[in-house]
Amino acid sequence: GRLFVRGGEAEETQIFIDGIRVFTPYTPTTNNTPTRGRYSPFLFDGITFSTGGYSAEYGQALSSVLLLNTIDEPDQDKTDIGLMTVGGTLGNTQKWEKSSISVNGSYINLAPYNAIFPNRNDWIKPFQSFSGEAVYRKKVESGLIKLYTAYDNTNFELIQEDINNPDGVRIKLKNNNLYFNGSYQGVLSDTWNVFGGLSYTRGNNDLNITDMRIEDKLSAYHAKLKFKKRFSNRFKLYFGAEYLATNFDETFSDLNINTEPYGYHENITSAFIESDIFLSKNLAFKAGLRSEYNEIFESFNLSPRLSLAYKTSKSSQLSLAYGTFYQNPLSGVLKFSQELKAQNTKHYILNYQFNADRKIFRAEAYYKDYSNLVKYDTDFAQIDSNYSSNGYGFAKGIDLFWRDSKSFRNFDYWVSYSLLDTERDYRNYPTASQPNFANTHNLSLVGKYWVEDWRSQVGFSYTFASGRTYTNPNEIGFLNEKTKSFNSLSINWAYLISPQKILYASINNVLGFTNINGYQYANTPDSNGFYDRRALKPATDQFFFVGFFWTISEDKKSNQLDKL
Numbered sequence: 001g002r003l004f005v006r007g008g009e010a011e012e013t014q015i016f017i018d019g020i021r022v023f024t025p026y027t028p029t030t031n032n033t034p035t036r037g038r039y040s041p042f043l044f045d046g047i048t049f050s051t052g053g054y055s056a057e058y059g060q061a062l063s064s065v066l067l068l069n070t071i072d073e074p075d076q077d078k079t080d081i082g083l084m085t086v087g088g089t090l091g092n093t094q095k096w097e098k099s100s101i102s103v104n105g106s107y108i109n110l111a112p113y114n115a116i117f118p119n120r121n122d123w124i125k126p127f128q129s130f131s132g133e134a135v136y137r138k139k140v141e142s143g144l145i146k147l148y149t150a151y152d153n154t155n156f157e158l159i160q161e162d163i164n165n166p167d168g169v170r171i172k173l174k175n176n177n178l179y180f181n182g183s184y185q186g187v188l189s190d191t192w193n194v195f196g197g198l199s200y201t202r203g204n205n206d207l208n209i210t211d212m213r214i215e216d217k218l219s220a221y222h223a224k225l226k227f228k229k230r231f232s233n234r235f236k237l238y239f240g241a242e243y244l245a246t247n248f249d250e251t252f253s254d255l256n257i258n259t260e261p262y263g264y265h266e267n268i269t270s271a272f273i274e275s276d277i278f279l280s281k282n283l284a285f286k287a288g289l290r291s292e293y294n295e296i297f298e299s300f301n302l303s304p305r306l307s308l309a310y311k312t313s314k315s316s317q318l319s320l321a322y323g324t325f326y327q328n329p330l331s332g333v334l335k336f337s338q339e340l341k342a343q344n345t346k347h348y349i350l351n352y353q354f355n356a357d358r359k360i361f362r363a364e365a366y367y368k369d370y371s372n373l374v375k376y377d378t379d380f381a382q383i384d385s386n387y388s389s390n391g392y393g394f395a396k397g398i399d400l401f402w403r404d405s406k407s408f409r410n411f412d413y414w415v416s417y418s419l420l421d422t423e424r425d426y427r428n429y430p431t432a433s434q435p436n437f438a439n440t441h442n443l444s445l446v447g448k449y450w451v452e453d454w455r456s457q458v459g460f461s462y463t464f465a466s467g468r469t470y471t472n473p474n475e476i477g478f479l480n481e482k483t484k485s486f487n488s489l490s491i492n493w494a495y496l497i498s499p500q501k502i503l504y505a506s507i508n509n510v511l512g513f514t515n516i517n518g519y520q521y522a523n524t525p526d527s528n529g530f531y532d533r534r535a536l537k538p539a540t541d542q543f544f545f546v547g548f549f550w551t552i553s554e555d556k557k558s559n560q561l562d563k564l
Helices: 111-116
Strands: 013-017 020-022 044-050 064-070 078-084 087-095 099-109 122-140 143-162 165-187 192-209 212-232 235-253 260-278 283-294 299-311 316-327 343-356 359-376 387-404 411-425 441-451 456-465 486-498 501-508 518-521 533-536 543-553
Touching: 020 165, 020 192, 020 212, 111 122, 122 165, 359 411
Parallel strands: 013 064
Antiparallel strands: 013 020, 044 064, 078 087, 078 543, 087 099, 099 122, 122 143, 143 165, 165 192, 192 212, 212 235, 235 260, 260 283, 283 299, 299 316, 316 343, 343 359, 359 387, 387 411, 411 441, 441 456, 456 486, 486 501, 501 543, 518 533
8 A cells, every 4th residue: 555666665655636736645554454545546646756856845755756746727617426346436626717626535345345255354343433624726817726635534444463472462443533734826927937845644554463552742834935047948957945943752551561652743943946957959957956954853954956857859868867855754763762873875866768659668777875774783773772773775676667558449458567676674684685565576467448339448457566574583593484475366447337427446456375474473483393383374365346426527427437
């Protein structure tokens, strides 16, 4: 459910809605259970995913940024209805001459599904969530105002198997999250544009693990002001400033410890400037500089960013990119210690891209150099750990991508492959090693085929990933072995009952591969000095999904097929 990019942890990718930071993009979950994104794709019309070397406008992301843009102006009034084996969705859009509003609600409850298809978890209260979103847009004389808000509530309770606890581990979680985003984009003159935005996040977690209780509260703000000046078609300048504030408070209690409060308050002030310069029809470059003052560390950092693109033909280009990126340690560390530094990485990227006649080929080689990563001397980050910023690491590799929607009639397919070589010495690692969230080879093959006679779109996706590292205490070394490779073939079928009514079904891992994410070992050896273990498998090997999606609109043609 999260994005691990080029040897980076999931938290190294930041998500922005309309250019404004999203602090809690995913619902909380427990070990070995997928997480879910909070925001509905139906409210967005543009997604930009940068895997490195991104603009100086964006900070506090070591590996990548995902930019989501809400729809500026819907084309018509419409209602979207979804009935699924795991819940339901309802969305409505109303459009007027100079304004519009879109709302979307979703209810997910896995209890009926788990009753039919039991999984490896012993559910006391299966996963349940309610979420709602709304976007309001208003055209004014010189620009567009957008107001976006989202709220969701999640709760579940289960008993998970644990090799060190015969009765299992009981986990109960309740979470609610509120996100607000407001922005204005306008024209000041023929050559000046302005953008301003503000977001607020409030998240509450109430987590019980056996006899322990952890309550945390997050409040976060992001404010940004940006200007664009067009001097000519060959030279454009962007500059602006932003402010991020985070307040995180947590309390821990169990049967043996009185309530223990801790947390942190973080303030970051940033300014950035960037230019687009076209030296000729075929040669252009982007140069930028980002500055950040980190109040929690009382430190000031400069981040230069540079990219160069050369058009090698009408349909292809070659580009180079370099950048320095900073990100503060995660809340799981900062809540215990603030005597640290901002983590740092440098990106070096070489890219070739061909795009013509509904075919795309992209090849990219990269190198990332990490420094100031967090180290500690206990099994997990805890209040009595000794912390430092002496960690380091690297990631290097090649990404390949090919998409073709032209060669075969009614068939669109794409193939992606990545080769990754990475090591880190951070956290409690005794030596630099390949972390267990990264694997060397990843392959994905996706296809969609439209069958006219059946009024159907059939699709498939195949995923292969080489094994992940883990530590076997029965052998010498750290992260000394790898799991077997991951394989999954999934199929789906969307049937158009009518132009606006779709019956959709899918099966994940249709061949029933038994995939292993890692192993949990006993804390103590048996009488022969051998550490027993259990395999960490997904909660279920397969997942079945059936949904009915109905769109009601003025043109009698719009549907949700492109989202399926």
